[in-house]
Amino acid sequence: MKLWKVVAGAVVIALVAAAAIFFVGLWIAGFPRLQHDGFVRPSTLFEMAKIALAVVAGIGGVVALVTAYRRQQVLEAGNTLAEIANDRAAEESGRNAIRLREERFARASEQLGSDKPAVRLAGAYALSALADDWPEGRQQCIDVLCAYVRLPHRLSEEEEKPELRRVGPYRRSPTSRRALIADREFMEDEEVRKTIMRTISAHLRADSPTSWCGLNFDFTGATIRYADFSEAVFSAGLVSFRNATFPEANLSFYRAKFSGAYVSFHQAKFINTSTPFIGASITAGRLSFGAAVFEHSHINFRRSSLEGGRLSFGSATFLSSRVHLTRSRFDGTYVSFSHSKIASGFLDFGASEIRASTLNFEHARLSGGRIAFLGTAFTAQGGFKFKNAKIESGTVSFNRTVFNGQRMSFGAVTMSGGALLFLGSRFESGSVSFRQAALLAGTIEIKRCDFVGGLINFNTRRAGSLVVLTDWSDGIPSAVHNASRVELVLAQPAAPHQSELQELQEVFDDEDVDFALDED
Structure with missing residues (x-):
């Protein structure tokens, strides 16, 4: 509703209320007769002026009150709309953040399953960073890192083929370090596992910026x-x-x-x-x-x-x-x-x-x-x-x-x-x-x-x-x-x-x- 209509309605209501009060007063007084002597005294004119001014002031007050009330309503409605908009924006931002983290999680997990050791290392670091940024999904990221460590370890060449082991004074056991170093792929995979273990242990120390203490590691x-x-x-x-x-x-x-x-x-x-x-x-x-x-x-x-x-x-x-x-x-x-x-x-x-x-x-x-x-x-x-x-x-x-x-x-x-x-x-x-x-x-x-x-x-x-x-x-x-x-x-x-x-x-x-x- 437009403001001028609200003001006009308020004025009319005020006049009607004033007239009703006036007539009620006359009714209580028994509707006395007015004397008409043909003269208007100065005091009478003064009283009439005061009444007119009072009526105008009352109408102005009503208009001011109505305007303030309307302004307050508009302000509250604007605040409500702003809050709704902010909530919707926050929800949308949260959904976007979750979607972004889920995409990061999927991408990092895919990297960790790559055939290339450099990509697997990048995936391990990416999961670690995501765990720091995502408290709600931290345990999930840790579970994936631990799962990689649990994967069956690729055997070195000498472990797969015992007949290749050296004999005599240079004989080596299946788990000797020299036998493991001889297998490049084995050592590359071992480096990924070491990186994961170093990352986990660093987050369990008291000086870690983001602590993983209290979580489960399998x-x-x-x-x-x-x-x-x-x-x-x-x-x-x-x-x-x-x-x-x-x-x-x-x-x-x-x-x-x-x-x-x-x-x-x-x-x-x-x-x-x-x-x-x-x-x-x-x-x-x-x-x-x-x-x-x-x-x-x-x-x-x-x-x-x-x-x-x-x-x-x-x-x-x-x-x-x-x-x-x-x-x-x-x-x-x-x-x-x-x-x-x-x-x-x-x-x-x-x-x-x-x-x-x-x-x-x-x-x-x-x-x-x-x-x-x-x-x-x-x-x-x-x-x-x-x-x-x-x-x-x-x-x-x-x-x-x-x-x-x-x-x-x-x-x-x-x-x-x-x-x-x-x-x-x-x-x-x-x-x-x-x-x-x-x-x-x-x-x-x-x-x-x-x-x-x-x-x-x-x-x-x-x-x-x-x-x-x-x-x-x-x-x-x-x-x-x-x-x-x-x-x-x-x-x-x-x-x-x-x-x-x-x-x-x-x-x-x-x-x-x-x-x-x-x-x-």
């Missing part, structure tokens, strides 16, 4: 020869290396932080691979090597901090391999080697502090390897479980170890060979129990130990092992319980006194032990 079944996750942060999500193979790999988790993610190497295979976790930190989450196989490999957790979370080597197999957990700190951590098989391997916990933590070796099998706790300190309450384990050969040593509050259980262990050593250790509190153990053969040697508190319980099920106590301190007779269950040899102390020997005789006579003194 390398299941992949063959990985290079991965540098030094100082990476695994805060959430799943990182899977299940069934992966690491042949002579350059693999590093130096000073990595595990603070909530589940990182799994379940059933992975490490062949001639050294993997440093030096300085790593595990505060939450889980790091699992369950059922993994280590052949001539080295896993190094030296100077690491494990304060919470879980570290598992359950059902793992160690063949001429080493796991170093030396000079590390365990506080409230659960570490498992249950059902593991240690054949000519070496597990080293030397000079570590194990506080309020549980070490689980239940059902483990030691056949030629070594488990060493040289200079380790077990403090506060915790558990060391060797229940139902089998010691066939090899050595489990607690040399110069301090026990303070730890409960160590060798319950139901079967010892058919090897040696269990407590040399120069200090027992302040806690206990070592061989309850229901089958000590068939081998040697348990307790030498130069200091028994301030705690005890060793030999309430065994079957006995045949030789337990040697030598260079004891004053506390050792009261610390050994149920000694009648084993064949006990008391070696001559460094400075024997007849009273001490008599005291030992009296203690062990109560348990019906064959007392023998080693004069050598």
Whole structure:
């Protein structure tokens, strides 16, 4: 409707309203008669002028109000139309952005599947850049990059045709680096895989401009020869290396932080691979090597901090391999080697502090390897479980170890060979129990130990092992319980006194032990 029509209508309405009020007033006054004397006084003219001006002012006010109201309506309508236009533009821009990102994703994925290595490299970088620009599709881009790493690796020429391998002094194994370098296509594809792994690890570090922490990374079944996750942060999500193979790999988790993610190497295979976790930190989450196989490999957790979370080597197999957990700190951590098989391997916990933590070796099998706790300190309450384990050969040593509050259980262990050593250790509190153990053969040697508190319980099920106590301190007779269950040899102390020997005789006579003194 046009503005002048609105104003005219408002004026008419105002006049009609004024007339109605006037006539209502006359009606209330009883319609008095007007005197007509033929004269108009100045005061009357003045009053009439005031009434006229009031009417004009009222009409002007009505016109102003109507105009302002109309202007406000037009302004609000314009704002509404502008908002609708902006929303439509934003929706269109969003659709265009999504369409553009989908086109970038399709183009980058196509590049990654190219036959040319340079194009594949461009595709890897393009997917990485798209993941940084596209938070909603970041996981999708990562899944494609991981899928490329999982693709079957093209074999080198010597791997495809074993008859081409050199013989004699120049013989090379199928996975030797020289054999791989000889195959150009293999190395080109390997460079693409290295680029992807470098890109992923760079985005997992704290200084990355765009973080990929907390997302999922699936390398299941992949063959990985290079991965540098030094100082990476695994805060959430799943990182899977299940069934992966690491042949002579350059693999590093130096000073990595595990603070909530589940990182799994379940059933992975490490062949001639050294993997440093030096300085790593595990505060939450889980790091699992369950059922993994280590052949001539080295896993190094030296100077690491494990304060919470879980570290598992359950059902793992160690063949001429080493796991170093030396000079590390365990506080409230659960570490498992249950059902593991240690054949000519070496597990080293030397000079570590194990506080309020549980070490689980239940059902483990030691056949030629070594488990060493040289200079380790077990403090506060915790558990060391060797229940139902089998010691066939090899050595489990607690040399110069301090026990303070730890409960160590060798319950139901079967010892058919090897040696269990407590040399120069200090027992302040806690206990070592061989309850229901089958000590068939081998040697348990307790030498130069200091028994301030705690005890060793030999309430065994079957006995045949030789337990040697030598260079004891004053506390050792009261610390050994149920000694009648084993064949006990008391070696001559460094400075024997007849009273001490008599005291030992009296203690062990109560348990019906064959007392023998080693004069050598």
